[in-house]
Structures are given as structure tokens and as C-alpha cells.
Amino acid sequence: MSDDIHTPRRIGPYEVLVPIGAGGMASVFLGRVQVVDDVYRPVALKLLHPFLAAEPNVESELLEEARIAASIRHPNVVGVLGVVRDGTSLALVLDYVEGESLAGMLAAFAASNRRLPLHVGLRIVIDALEGLHTAHELRDASGALVNLVHRDFSPQNLLIGIDGRTRLTDFGIAKAAKRGNHTRTGIIKGKIAYMAPEHVRGTPLDRRADVWAAGAVAWEIFAGQKLHRSDDDFAMMMRIVNEPPRSLRALQPDLPRAFVSAVESALERERDKRCATALELRSRLLDAAPMAPAEHAEIGALVRELFEERLDTRRRRMELAVTERSQVVLRRSAERSDEISVNVETSSVSPVASRRSRGWLVAGLAIATIGGFAAWQNWPASSARARSIELLPPSTPPAAATTAPPRRMRLEADAPMRSVQLGSRRILLQPPLTETRIELDEEEIDSPLVVTGSDGRVATLTLERETSEVVIKFPPRRRRGVSSAPRASSELLPIP
Numbered sequence: 077m078s079d080d081i082h083t084p085r086r087i088g089p090y091e092v093l094v095p096i097g098a099g100g101m102a103s104v105f106l107g108r109v110q111v112v113d114d115v116y117r118p119v120a121l122k123l124l125h126p127f128l129a130a131e132p133n134v135e136s137e138l139l140e141e142a143r144i145a146a147s148i149r150h151p152n153v154v155g156v157l158g159v160v161r162d163g164t165s166l167a168l169v170l171d172y173v174e175g176e177s178l179a180g181m182l183a184a185f186a187a188s189n190r191r192l193p194l195h196v197g198l199r200i201v202i203d204a205l206e207g208l209h210t211a212h213e214l215r216d217a218s219g220a221l222v223n224l225v226h227r228d229f230s231p232q233n234l235l236i237g238i239d240g241r242t243r244l245t246d247f248g249i250a251k252a253a254k255r256g257n258h259t260r261t262g263i264i265k266g267k268i269a270y271m272a273p274e275h276v277r278g279t280p281l282d283r284r285a286d287v288w289a290a291g292a293v294a295w296e297i298f299a300g301q302k303l304h305r306s307d308d309d310f311a312m313m314m315r316i317v318n319e320p321p322r323s324l325r326a327l328q329p330d331l332p333r334a335f336v337s338a339v340e341s342a343l344e345r346e347r348d349k350r351c352a353t354a355l356e357l358r359s360r361l362l363d364a365a366p367m368a369p370a371e372h373a374e375i376g377a378l379v380r381e382l383f384e385e386r387l388d389t390r391r392r393r394m395e396l397a398v399t400e401r402s403q404v405v406l407r408r409s410a411e412r413s414d415e416i417s418v419n420v421e422t423s424s425v426s427p428v429a430s431r432r433s434r435g436w437l438v439a440g441l442a443i444a445t446i447g448g449f450a451a452w453q454n455w456p457a458s459s460a461r462a463r464s465i466e467l468l469p470p471s472t473p474p475a476a477a478t479t480a481p482p483r484r485m486r487l488e489a490d491a492p493m494r495s496v497q498l499g500s501r502r503i504l505l506q507p508p509l510t511e512t513r514i515e516l517d518e519e520e521i522d523s524p525l526v527v528t529g530s531d532g533r534v535a536t537l538t539l540e541r542e543t544s545e546v547v548i549k550f551p552p553r554r555r556r557g558v559s560s561a562p563r564a565s566s567e568l569l570p571i572p
Contacts, residue, residue, distance in 0.1 A: 090121060092107050102125060119169055120171065144214075151241060154173060173243055174237060178297075196374070198362075199370040207244040228267060229293065237376070272316075282347075291340070338360035338361045494529060
């Protein structure tokens with residue numbers, strides 16, 4: 077048995093239009109809000125998954141993310157416009173960045189066996205460090221440092237716009253020293269590949285944990301591969317704690333020694349020896365770089381070149397969604413007009429109206445008989461109108477639209493499933509099942525299939541056109557000491 081939970085078409089003043097990402101706790105949609113007349117502003121709407129709405133602390137975590145991110149104002153941080161609630165729906169409203177994540181850009185270069193140009197990577201890192209430093213310097217109303225730690229600085233959370241500017245996003249698991257709610261013992265939040273040793277150990281963190289993560293991102297950009305590569309999270313954690321990072325110079329001997337040293341200054345396992353701030357790391361990289369960083373215009377052109385088809389598809393889907401909704405409004409308006417017309421026609425041939433018409437006819441004949449023909453010509457206009465309505469043909473109901481019958485698909489998983497998401501439609505499975513059947517509309521066939529297990533693991537795959545049966549394999553379970561619950565800021569799954 078399953079319950080269909082549909083994404084709202086509107087939440088507060090915001091239209092919810094096109095899905096652009098999904099994670100363990102929320103889905104992100106491209107939406108818009110009317111500014112004035114026919115001028116609309118695009119926004120990103122981060123909607124909590126409906127099945128998490130009743131979970132304790134989930135709503136408070138989203139509100140805390142809004143408070144933190146909305147307080148940070150910088151060109152290299154994604155702006156937060158607020159939180160909006162409508163019934164049971166709760167959403168974080170953010171500036172929409174038209175572009176791609178650094179993770180997507182690195183994947184595009186890797187797919188073509190290329191490396192991101194050094195001067196392009198340098199500009200991306202510099203932008204990201206400026207945004208990160210601004211977050212670290214956040215102060216409260218009294219002017220005291222909040223001591224914010226992002227805890228999830230990673231390529232997935234660095235968005236590169238078609239304007240060429242890199243912006244830091246997703247403060248969902250950010251931590252401030254004065255926050256009242258603390259991470260539960262044994263729960264590690266963030267992406268392990270970018271965690272500092274003290275983060276893996278579960279000790280208290282300061283901004284230097286984010287500096288390590290920035291060093292890991294810079295290392296990945298300039299090396300052309302990830303600093304830590306393993307399918308085993310536990311083994312990766314052990315290496316981070318016990319082994320020095322791999323040598324960047326061994327992989328890229330052409331890089332200047334001073335530049336390699338600047339990157340590696342952020343990757344000291346003892347944090348007292350590590351580069352102290354994001355701003356200091358930025359200065360070291362710029363001072364040692366063999367060339368100037370790329371201009372934003374050059375990076376913007378690169379984003380458009382690499383992702384033009386995906387961005388055009390997203391624009392067309394948004395335009396189509398707006399057009400379809402406008403047609404629905406017009407059709408409903410026309411249907412209401414038809415109902416009013418039918419009601420008027422029905423009332424014009426009612427017995428009361430017929431008797432009234434006959435009464436006027438008798439009166440007119442009597443007046444004509446006594447020579448009052450002129451009086452008959454001044455027949456009340458209301459009677460003439462009533463008779464003209466009687467001559468209108470009955471309304472023809474609109475023909476029913478023909479739609480293709482939904483397709484049925486069988487899903488079988490290697491562990492119990494809690495929910496299935498297709499585009500903007502989410503299906504909850506109660507109780508969790510290892511096998512189920514779902515129906516797909518024609519437009520859902522090209523949507524990614526996101527399946528969440530009862531233990532929080534998430535599997536994502538793309539459907540083939542003729543698929544009628546899908547076998548889902550969830551990623552391996554985490555080792556003891558690492559949370560198996562969905563991460564508050566797990567990667568967003570790109571939807572073209």
C-alpha cells in the first residue's frame with residue numbers, strides 16, 4: 077500500500093515549478109515569485125520531504141539554517157530570502173544560481189579526460205575562500221563572533237553561475253559555538269572525503285576544519301583527482317586520521333613548489349600547524365600562483381559551453397510548466413463561464429418564465445384589440461431579452477482530453493524501501509517493502525528515480541524508456557560510529 081504525496085504547486089507567494097535536486101532531507105525546486113505586473117524573479121525552493129515534516133528537530137534545523145545563511149551577505153555566498161510555510165509544507169527560499177556545481181564541472185572534465193585549467197580552478201577556489209571567510213567572521217547582534225563552522229565545504233556545495241562567480245551554499249549542518257542543539261554522540265555529519273582529522277575523531281571544531289576541507293577541494297582541482305578515494309568509509313576515515321595526505325607535487329610535478337606548499341598548508345593533520353583562516357589560505361595561493369586567476373567572464377562562458385543543453389532544458393521545462401498552469405487557469409475560467417451560460421439557458425425555459433411570457437402575450441393582444449398598438453410596441457425590454465436567450469443553442473460540453481494510460485513498473489530492492497520519488501512526486505511505502513509496483517505518467521518516464529531505504533540510504537537511477545522492472549541496490553551500510561541516517565546536507569542529485 078502506498079500514499080501519493082504531491083509537491084504543492086504553490087507555497088505562499090512562490091510557484092513551485094521544476095525539480096532540480098533531491099537529497100536525504102529535502103528536495104530543491106526552481107520556482108518564481110511575482111515582483112510587479114508580469115515581472116517574475118526565479119528562486120530556489122528547498123522543501124522538506126513530507127515524511128520528515130513530523131520528525132523532531134527537522135523543522136528547527138531548517139529554521140536554524142535560514143537564520144545562519146540569511147545573516148551572511150556576500151557575493152560568494154548563496155543568499156537566503158527566508159522561510160515560507162503553507163499548510164504542512166515548509167520551504168527555505170534561496171537565490172537561484174543558474175549554473176552548475178563544482179562537482180558537476182569536475183565530472184564533465186573527467187569524462188573528457190581533461191583537467192580543469194589552473195587559472196580557472198584558482199579563481200573558483202579564491203571565490204569560495206572569500207565566501208567561507210565571510211561566514212567564519214559572522215557576528216551576532218552584540219558584535220561577538222558566532223564562531224560558525226560550515227562542516228560541509230565540498231564541490232557539491234560550491235555553485236558556479238553563468239556569471240562566472242562561485243558561491244558557497246547549504247548551511248544545513250553548519251554549527252555555531254552558541255547553538256543550543258548539539259550533534260548526538262556517534263553521529264558524524266558531512267562528507268567524509270573532505271573531513272579534517274579532528275572532524276573524523278568527533279572532537280569540537282573551529283574554522284580550521286573548514287580550512288582543511290578547502291585544502292582538500294583545492295588539492296582535487298589542481299591534481300585532477302580526489303584526495304581520498306575509497307568505497308569504504310571506515311578505511312577512508314582511518315587514512316585521514318593516521319596517514320599524511322598524498323603529495324600533490326608527486327602527481328603534478330610542473331606545479332611550483334611554493335604553490336604546492338600553499339595548498340598543503342591547509343592539510344596539516346595537527347590543526348595548530350595548519351593555515352589558520354580561509355583568508356590566509358587565499359593570500360598564500362595568490363602569492364604563489366604561477367599565473368593570475370581567470371576572469372569571471374571566462375568562467376561564465378565555460379559554464380555555458382559545458383552545460384548549455386542542461387540549462388536550456390531546465391529553462392524549457394520552466395516555461396512549459398508556466399504555460400501549462402496558465403492554460404489550466406484559462407480552461408477552468410472557461411468551464412465556469414460555460415456553467416453560468418447553461419444555468420441561464422435552463423432558467424429561461426422554466427415553467428415560471430413560460431407563464432410570464434404567456435401573460436405578456438395575452439396582455440399585448442388585449443391592448444391591440446382596443447387599438448393600443450403603440451403600447452404593444454413598447455413591450456418591456458426584459459421580455460425581449462428573455463425570448464432571445466431562449467433561441468440560443470445549448471452549450472456543447474468540452475471534449476475530454478485524451479491521455480496516454482499510465483505505465484506500471486515493478487520495483488525490487490535489496491533492502492526495505494521507505495519511499496520512492498519520481499520528479500516532484502513522492503510515494504511513501506507503509507510498511508517498508510522490498511517489492512512494489514508503481515504507475516508512471518508519460519512525463520515521469522524521463523525523471524530520475526530516487527529510492528530511500530528504511531535505514532535512510534538513498535539509491536538513484538535513470539529509467540530507460542521501455543523499462544518495466546527495476547532492481548534497486550542501495551549503497552553499502554556505514555560502519556559503526558557513523559550515522560546511517562540521511563545526512564542533513566547530503567549531495568543534491570542533479571536533475572536535468
